[in-house]
Amino acid sequence: MGRNRTYFRTGDRLTDVPPRHRSAAGLITALAGAYERGWQPADIMHVTRRALGTRTAPTAAAALLFEARASQTEALAPQDWRMQLSRIADAEPDAARFAEGLPARCEPDDFATALDAVDWQIGVREWVDLTALWLEFPRLNRLCEPPSAWPDVRVQHHAPDAKATDHRALSRIRRLLAKAEATEFVEEAETLTAKAQDLMTRYAISAALLDSVDNNGVDPVSLAVRSHRIHLDNPYVREKVHLLTAIGEANRVRTVWFDRFAIATVVGSPVDLEQVDLLFTSLLVQATRAMHAAGADERGTSRTGAFRKAFLFGFAVRIGQRLKETDSRATAEAAVDANVRIDDLLPVLAMRSAAVDAEFDRLFPATRASVSRSVDADGWFAGQSAADRASVAAGERRITR
Known part of the structure; x- marks a missing residue:
């Protein structure tokens, strides 16, 4: 009672x-x-x-x-x-x-x-x-x-997430990203982030998806859906939400934004939520560093709030596109590594997405899409270019557990 x-x-x-x-x-x-x-x-x-x-x-x-x-x-x-x-x-x-x-x-x-x-x-x-x-x-x-x-x-x-989370792998990912965020050298940060991304992608697919295939897609842990809240701080909160949403969409995670309190709720599998949280933290650091590194031209354009908002928005859109491309490539590579046919893996991914959608609709039956406003063109293209340079793909050296 x-x-x-x-x-x-x-x-x-x-x-x-x-x-x-x-x-x-x-x-x-x-x-x-x-x-x-x-x-x-x-x-x-x-x-x-x-x-x-x-x-x-x-x-x-x-x-x-x-x-x-x-x-x-x-x-x-x-x-x-x-x-x-x-x-x-x-x-x-x-x-x-x-x-x-x-x-x-x-x-x-x-x-x-x-x-x-x-x-x-x-x-x-x-x-x-x-x-x-x-x-x-x-x-x-x-x-x-x-x-x-x-x-x-x-x-x-406590029980549902015990099997889904490999704390050793996540600790290694966090250490790599912490080093990437601490270094002042862009090339070193990109290398460390690439290593972390490689480990994250293979960990998420092998732990959450290939295990589900081994259990004929009926393992309840594999289909577990969780949710948690992410708190965002000024400045440029709306643009940070765009980045979080773009990362989530590439990883089968749904996002809803409570503007009044600057709180985002993310819904997805335990593994995917961990990955989105880590990627968001790291890529936000990269985006902020790139935004400041853009400096100011002779007119001081890049120092304006409009430029910086557009920079982060353009960065978010392009990062989302790149992450989706990376996800497709990594899924195929993970299937080959595990000797699993891609045709057996894709239904598991679709089933996971359907479970996330169902839980999202249960929690938030009435939501509306955010409407994008006009943005500073220079900032938008500068952000897109920075996103093209950001590290999200696997590095040349493979990381194994």
């Missing part, structure tokens, strides 16, 4: 406690309500920073980490939820130290007392702003069961 997540009683009890404690009670209650409406920890921190700036981030993180301790999140939450909280703790060390000092079992209405114990300075305005913001969060599509239902579904959260 699910637990009741309404933590604070109303009425006479709250009139007997100090205003600061009533404010803390209201904040935690607002947080629990947001979770029940489909929000997750990373979503809340992302929108809080966008709406209120960085001044409230430590208090917001402290509230999230306190609520996690009080509600036994470590024992009940799905893995992705716990990973989000871990990243929040890494980003807000003061809040992390506060959470580490909490007792193993604490009550939700002890939040203000716990803050007092560490002399946490919070203004009344900060309490009000955070509480009002979280109370106003609208209902989002649920990507997992809400916390009140965790005891009923906790066994199901």
Whole structure:
């Protein structure tokens, strides 16, 4: 049976406690309500920073980490939820130290007392702003069961993706891309990205698709469809969404954009989602580097916002085309390497795409396509040229596991 997540009683009890404690009670209650409406920890921190700036981030993180301790999140939450909280703790060390000092079992209405114990300075305005913001969060599509239902579904959260994810391969991919993003030398970055792309393509097809062929296409893990949210920051958010969508379309992943909160939701198989996330991060770094490297001509054209938006848009369109070409070529090569006929592999890909489409339509029955606006021609062609130079194809040296 699910637990009741309404933590604070109303009425006479709250009139007997100090205003600061009533404010803390209201904040935690607002947080629990947001979770029940489909929000997750990373979503809340992302929108809080966008709406209120960085001044409230430590208090917001402290509230999230306190609520996690009080509600036994470590024992009940799905893995992705716990990973989000871990990243929040890494980003807000003061809040992390506060959470580490909490007792193993604490009550939700002890939040203000716990803050007092560490002399946490919070203004009344900060309490009000955070509480009002979280109370106003609208209902989002649920990507997992809400916390009140965790005891009923906790066994199901971890098992489906266990076979689909090879953490050693993904760690190697991440290391290659991290080196590509850190180097100041374009040629070295392209070589590292090419190696990572080669490993990603072969890993995705062999792990997710060829395994499905071996199991006659009925392995439920092979057809598992997941979804998660990606948070984008200024500047040029819309153009970044175009890049994310283009990468997703080349990898059987669907994308929907929530403009008000700058949140994109991607839907696809676990393997494809991992690949899209990694490619998006790396190619966004490459696109940004190329955009700045374009410099400024004698008129200063490339420094304008219009030029840079058009550059990123043109880059996204051309990258999407190249990725689709790479996907077709890599699929054929992977089939040969695994001694599988391409005619046996293509139905598996089609079946996977159909499963993704069905889940996307279930989550988002009413969506509309984004309409492209007129763009700066110089920026568009400069972005297309940069995309032609970006590394997305396999390098000359093959990478094997």
